[in-house]
Amino acid sequence: MGCLSTLLLLFTLASSSFSSAEISSQLGICYGQLGNNLPIPKNSVDLIKGLKAKRVKIYDTNPQILDALKGTNLQVSVMVPNELINNISTNQTLADQWVKNNIVPFYPHTMIRYLLVGNEILSSPPNTTWFNLVPTIRKIRFSVKKFGLGKIKVGTPLAIDMLESSFPPSNGTFRSDISEKVMKPLLHFLNRTKSFFFIDVYPYFAWASQPTVINLDYALLNSKNITVSDPGTGLVYTNLLDQMIDAVYYAMKRVGYPDVRLFIAETGWPNAGGVDQIGANIYNAATYNRNVIKKFTVKPPIGTPAKPGVVVPTLLFALYNENQKPGPGTERHFGLLYPNGTNIYGIDLSGKTPESEYKALPRARNNEPYTGKIWCVVSRSANASELGGAMSYACGQGNRTCDEIQPGGKCYNPNSLVSHANYAFSSYWSQFKSSGGTCYFNGLTIPTKKDPSYGSCKFPSVTL
Numbered sequence: 001m002g003c004l005s006t007l008l009l010l011f012t013l014a015s016s017s018f019s020s021a022e023i024s025s026q027l028g029i030c031y032g033q034l035g036n037n038l039p040i041p042k043n044s045v046d047l048i049k050g051l052k053a054k055r056v057k058i059y060d061t062n063p064q065i066l067d068a069l070k071g072t073n074l075q076v077s078v079m080v081p082n083e084l085i086n087n088i089s090t091n092q093t094l095a096d097q098w099v100k101n102n103i104v105p106f107y108p109h110t111m112i113r114y115l116l117v118g119n120e121i122l123s124s125p126p127n128t129t130w131f132n133l134v135p136t137i138r139k140i141r142f143s144v145k146k147f148g149l150g151k152i153k154v155g156t157p158l159a160i161d162m163l164e165s166s167f168p169p170s171n172g173t174f175r176s177d178i179s180e181k182v183m184k185p186l187l188h189f190l191n192r193t194k195s196f197f198f199i200d201v202y203p204y205f206a207w208a209s210q211p212t213v214i215n216l217d218y219a220l221l222n223s224k225n226i227t228v229s230d231p232g233t234g235l236v237y238t239n240l241l242d243q244m245i246d247a248v249y250y251a252m253k254r255v256g257y258p259d260v261r262l263f264i265a266e267t268g269w270p271n272a273g274g275v276d277q278i279g280a281n282i283y284n285a286a287t288y289n290r291n292v293i294k295k296f297t298v299k300p301p302i303g304t305p306a307k308p309g310v311v312v313p314t315l316l317f318a319l320y321n322e323n324q325k326p327g328p329g330t331e332r333h334f335g336l337l338y339p340n341g342t343n344i345y346g347i348d349l350s351g352k353t354p355e356s357e358y359k360a361l362p363r364a365r366n367n368e369p370y371t372g373k374i375w376c377v378v379s380r381s382a383n384a385s386e387l388g389g390a391m392s393y394a395c396g397q398g399n400r401t402c403d404e405i406q407p408g409g410k411c412y413n414p415n416s417l418v419s420h421a422n423y424a425f426s427s428y429w430s431q432f433k434s435s436g437g438t439c440y441f442n443g444l445t446i447p448t449k450k451d452p453s454y455g456s457c458k459f460p461s462v463t464l
């Protein structure tokens with residue numbers, strides 16, 4: 001062995017350690033915990049390793065989870081709760097205290113790498129928290145440095161509704177109510193600290209709102225022949241995800257920050273949903289997530305049309321179906337796993353399992369919009385002692401919502417709680433769906449195509 005081979009060896013070692021310091025393109029997972037039937041943290045961490053995830057995001061700083069992640073190779077993203085933003089924004093002591101209590105005890109044995117301040121803050125109605133966001137981010141970052149936690153990048157995840165225009169991608173523009181006062185200072189901070197712009201991107205929602213305009217395969221990253229050209233740049237798009245990511249790039253460029261790196265803090269596709277929700281099925285969820293993994297793990301990285309070759313670190317949403325998430329049925333069905341820990345479909349976040357090794361997927365049955373009437377009825381798993389309260393709420397929103405289930409009304413008999421509740425929820429939904437009312441009621445109800453009407457008792461319905 002001469003000096004030359006030693007040198008070569010050193011060189012190889014040096015270059016490989018350099019490349020491992022580069023941003024990994026292997027995907028991560030969002031570990032949401034809004035379920036009352038989920039495995040304990042230790043088992044969840046084993047399941048996350050089994051999915052071959054590289055990163056994991058939690059929506060708080062749950063100490064049991066951070067403990068369970070100790071000594072693993074998973075890069076961890078944690079979150080400052082929305083509720084603390086206002087207080088921290090004017091109080092460095094509070095920021096220090098929060099970092100000291102929630103981060104310091106776990107660092108470095110738990111590989112905390114990303115500290116996100118709040119979750120999709122700019123998607124809720126305007127309030128002072130919007131304008132306190134960046135001051136809080138700065139204070140948290142100051143504390144992070146003070147405690148010597150230099151490897152941790154600080155940022156905040158925003159949803160795509162931060163854009164007021166996203167098509168064509170080169171027209172990407174931040175909403176005017178946040179552009180100057182929030183986005184510019186945020187991007188200035190992210191650029192200065194070499195952090196990431198964390199974005200939640202769901203082609204599913206974009207497609208589901210216009211399923212006859214956008215091609216499903218284009219949204220699933222599954223199209224071989226559909227292209228969309230951007231007349232502003234001449235760039236050619238082959239899938240909706242690239243289009244959405246580039247719209248964010250162009251919005252950043254428009255306000256003077258073209259080079260802040262993007263990080264997809266959430267993306268995914270629901271494996272089930274209500275009867276009124278198109279395209280939420282196992283076939284599409286598996287197809288989308290597998291294609292996203294393929295796209296981001298391919299070497300060398302392909303990036304997007306506007307930023308070819310650039311790695312976009314990505315987290316899939318979510319680890320589990322979470323039965324306590326509010327909103328329409330899809331919200332509770334974004335998981336890769338059932339709450340009992342079994343896979344809903346085969347998936348490998350390292351991208352190393354070839355498609356041919358997965359079992360055949362069930363056929364998609366709801367890719368066409370459902371047209372017809374639907375009703376909102378009590379779900380089989382509903383807790384009867386909670387129905388009364390939900391019913392009073394439903395009946396209390398409108399003036400005549402529940403007239404027919406009063407004594408003498410056409411739907412009074414049978415005088416049973418469930419029958420009355422079915423009427424109340426259907427009547428509520430038919431009046432309020434158009435203004436945002438949902439058929440959820442804390443999980444007590446589900447939408448159905450089956451008309452509960454009988455005899456002269458006609459249940460109000462929603463028409464799709």
Ligand SMILES: *[C@@H]1O[C@H](CO)[C@@H](O)[C@H](O)[C@H]1NC(C)=O
Nearest residue numbers: 081082083084085086087088
């Ligand atoms: C914020 O500070 C006020 C005043 O100290 C306190 O009453 C309130 O509980 C704090 N809010 C939170 C969410 O900690």
Ligand SMILES: *[C@@H]1O[C@H](CO)[C@@H](O)[C@H](O)[C@H]1NC(C)=O
Nearest residue numbers: 087090091092093094095097
């Ligand atoms: C700042 O936070 C600290 C720690 O929670 C608290 O003791 C102090 O009263 C706060 N200061 C102000 C001005 O609210």
Ligand SMILES: *[C@@H]1O[C@H](CO)[C@@H](O)[C@H](O)[C@H]1NC(C)=O
Nearest residue numbers: 082083120121124127128129
């Ligand atoms: C303001 O927005 C934040 C973030 O979404 C939310 O947590 C908080 O409840 C809102 N405050 C008010 C007064 O609406």
Ligand SMILES: *[C@@H]1O[C@H](CO)[C@@H](O)[C@H](O)[C@H]1NC(C)=O
Nearest residue numbers: 164165166167168171172173
């Ligand atoms: C570009 O965005 C603006 C709003 O920012 C919108 O009015 C306009 O229609 C968009 N252009 C195209 C070609 O969609």
Ligand SMILES: *[C@@H]1O[C@H](CO)[C@@H](O)[C@H](O)[C@H]1NC(C)=O
Nearest residue numbers: 188191192255256257258259
């Ligand atoms: C962003 O950061 C780069 C590198 O640190 C710097 O050269 C550039 O001026 C910054 N951009 C802005 C708009 O501040």
Ligand SMILES: *[C@@H]1O[C@H](CO)[C@@H](O)[C@H](O)[C@H]1NC(C)=O
Nearest residue numbers: 215217222223224225226227
């Ligand atoms: C793309 O290919 C599919 C399947 O071969 C075909 O059905 C479709 O018509 C083609 N679309 C276009 C725009 O060429």
Ligand SMILES: *[C@@H]1O[C@H](CO)[C@@H](O)[C@H](O)[C@H]1NC(C)=O
Nearest residue numbers: 337338339340341342343344
């Ligand atoms: C896990 O849950 C799913 C969905 O409820 C069910 O189909 C499956 O049989 C369960 N698996 C085990 C091992 O219990």
Ligand SMILES: *[C@@H]1O[C@H](CO)[C@@H](O)[C@H](O)[C@H]1NC(C)=O
Nearest residue numbers: 381382383384385386387389
């Ligand atoms: C049903 O709801 C009641 C009231 O909220 C609660 O006390 C009870 O534990 C619940 N039962 C079940 C089986 O969840």
Ligand SMILES: *[C@@H]1O[C@H](CO)[C@@H](O)[C@H](O)[C@H]1NC(C)=O
Nearest residue numbers: 396397398399400401431432
């Ligand atoms: C209830 O009736 C009153 C009086 O007719 C009307 O002003 C109000 O808008 C109604 N409320 C709803 C929710 O329909």
